[in-house]
Amino acid sequence: MARKSKKSEIIFIIVIVILLTALGLGIFSYFYFDKKIEEKEKNNKKIITETQSKEEILKSKEEEMIILQNELDEYNNLDKKIEDLKKEYYSSIKDLEDAIISGKSNKKIAYLTFDDGPYYNTYKVLDILDKYNVKATFFTTSINGENCYDKKSEKCYPLYKEYIKRGHTIANHTYTHGIWSGLYKSVDSFINAVSKQEEHVKNMTGGYITRIVRFPGGSSTAGKLKNSIIEALKKKGYGWVDWNAQDGDGGDLSTKEQAWSNLKSSINENIEVILFHDYHPITTEILPEVIEYLQKNGYILLPLFYESNMINK
Amino acid sequence: MKKVFMIVLLLTSIICSYIGINKYIEYNGKKTEKNNIEKIENEIKEVEVKISEKKEEVNKAKEDNKEILKEVEIWQEKVKKVKSYLS
Numbered sequence: 001m002a003r004k005s006k007k008s009e010i011i012f013i014i015v016i017v018i019l020l021t022a023l024g025l026g027i028f029s030y031f032y033f034d035k036k037i038e039e040k041e042k043n044n045k046k047i048i049t050e051t052q053s054k055e056e057i058l059k060s061k062e063e064e065m066i067i068l069q070n071e072l073d074e075y076n077n078l079d080k081k082i083e084d085l086k087k088e089y090y091s092s093i094k095d096l097e098d099a100i101i102s103g104k105s106n107k108k109i110a111y112l113t114f115d116d117g118p119y120y121n122t123y124k125v126l127d128i129l130d131k132y133n134v135k136a137t138f139f140t141t142s143i144n145g146e147n148c149y150d151k152k153s154e155k156c157y158p159l160y161k162e163y164i165k166r167g168h169t170i171a172n173h174t175y176t177h178g179i180w181s182g183l184y185k186s187v188d189s190f191i192n193a194v195s196k197q198e199e200h201v202k203n204m205t206g207g208y209i210t211r212i213v214r215f216p217g218g219s220s221t222a223g224k225l226k227n228s229i230i231e232a233l234k235k236k237g238y239g240w241v242d243w244n245a246q247d248g249d250g251g252d253l254s255t256k257e258q259a260w261s262n263l264k265s266s267i268n269e270n271i272e273v274i275l276f277h278d279y280h281p282i283t284t285e286i287l288p289e290v291i292e293y294l295q296k297n298g299y300i301l302l303p304l305f306y307e308s309n310m311i312n313k
Numbered sequence: 314m315k316k317v318f319m320i321v322l323l324l325t326s327i328i329c330s331y332i333g334i335n336k337y338i339e340y341n342g343k344k345t346e347k348n349n350i351e352k353i354e355n356e357i358k359e360v361e362v363k364i365s366e367k368k369e370e371v372n373k374a375k376e377d378n379k380e381i382l383k384e385v386e387i388w389q390e391k392v393k394k395v396k397s398y399l400s
Contacts, residue, residue: 019325044345072367082381093395
C-alpha cells in the first residue's frame with residue numbers, strides 16, 4: 001500500500017514537471033518568437049526602405065542617361081535643327097506679313113534688295129549691313145564673269161559664300177541679264193538664263209538653291225512674254241518679285257538728294273520691297289542713313305524668302 | 314484539491330503550449346524580404362560608368378560642333394526676335 005502511494009506521488013511529480021515544462025516552454029516560445037517576429041519585421045522594413053531608396057537612385061541615374069543620350073542625339077542632328085529653325089523663322093515672318101496685311105498688326109517690314117551683283121563694292125554693302133545687323137536679298141547675275149566688274153584685279157565669285165556666311169538671301173537675276181541681248185527673245189531663253197544662274201549659285205556655294213527670281217529691268221520688261229515666262233517659272237517652282245520702292249540707282253542717279261527724294265517718295269506701304277544696286281556709290285554712301293531712316297520709321301528689315309506674300313507664285 | 318490543481322495546471326500548460334506553438338508558426342510564416350540591395354548597388358555602379366562615358370561623348374560632340382552650335386544660337390535668336398514682333 002505504501003509502495004503504491006509512493007509510485008503515484010512520483011508519477012504525480014513527473015506529470016507536474018512535464019506540465020510546468022510545457023507551460024514554461026509555451027511562455028518562453030511566445031515571448032521569444034514574438035521578439036523574433038518584431039526583429040524580422042524591423043529588418044524587412046529596413047530592407048524595403050533601403051531597396052526603395054536605391055531603386056530611386058537607380059531610376060534617377062537611368063533618367064540622367066536618357067537626358068545625356070538625348071543631348072548627344074541633338075548634337076548629331078544639328079543640321080536638321082538648323083533647318084527646322086530656318087523654317088520656323090520664315091514661317092514667323094510670313095505670319096507677321098499676314099498680320100500686317102490683314103490690319104491685325106501695325107508693324108512694318110522693309111525688304112532691302114540689291115541687284116546685279118556681286119561687285120567688289122558689295123563687300124562695302126555687306127559691311128554696312130553687318131554693322132546694323134540687317135539681312136538683305138541679293139539678286140545675282142553672272143554678267144560680269146569671275147573678275148569684279150568694278151575692280152578687275154579682284155575676283156567676285158567668293159562673294160557668293162560671303163552672302164551665306166553673313167546670313168543674307170541669294171536670289172536669281174538670270175545668268176546673262178541680257179535685256180538687250182536676247183534674254184526676252186523667248187520663254188526658253190529666259191528660263192535657260194534662270195537655270196544657268198541657279199546652277200552657278202549652286203556651284204559657288206556648295207548647294208544653295210535660289211527660288212526667287214527678279215526679271216532684269218522688272219517684269220514689265222518681258223512685254224508680251226511676261227505671262228508665259230511667269231507660267232514657266234511657276235512650273236519650275238520659282239517665285240518672282242519686282243519692287244515697290246527704290247532710290248533710282250538703276251537709272252540716272254547723280255546726287256544723294258536725288259536718291260533720298262526717290263526713296264522717300266516711293267516708300268508708302270507697310271511692306272516695302274526696295275530696289276538698290278550694290279555697285280552704286282551713292283546707294284552705298286546713303287545706305288547707313290537709309291537703314292536708320294527705315295528703322296526710325298518703324299520698319300523691320302528682313303531678307304526675302306520664297307514663302308513671303310511679296311513673292312509671286 | 315490535488316485534482317483541481319492538476320486540471321488547472323494541465324489546462325494552463327495546454328493553453329501556453331498552444332500560444333507558444335502558434336507564435337512559432339507565426340514566426341515561420343513571416344516572409345523574409347529578399348535583400349536585393351547589393352544587386353541594385355551593382356546596377357547603379359554600372360550605370361554610373363555608362364554615364365561617365367556618355368558625358369565624355371557629349372563633351373566631345375559639343376567641342377566638335379562648336380561652330381554649328383553658334384549657328385544654332387544665331388537662328389534661335391532670329392526666331393525669338395521675329396516672334397517678338399508678333400506679340
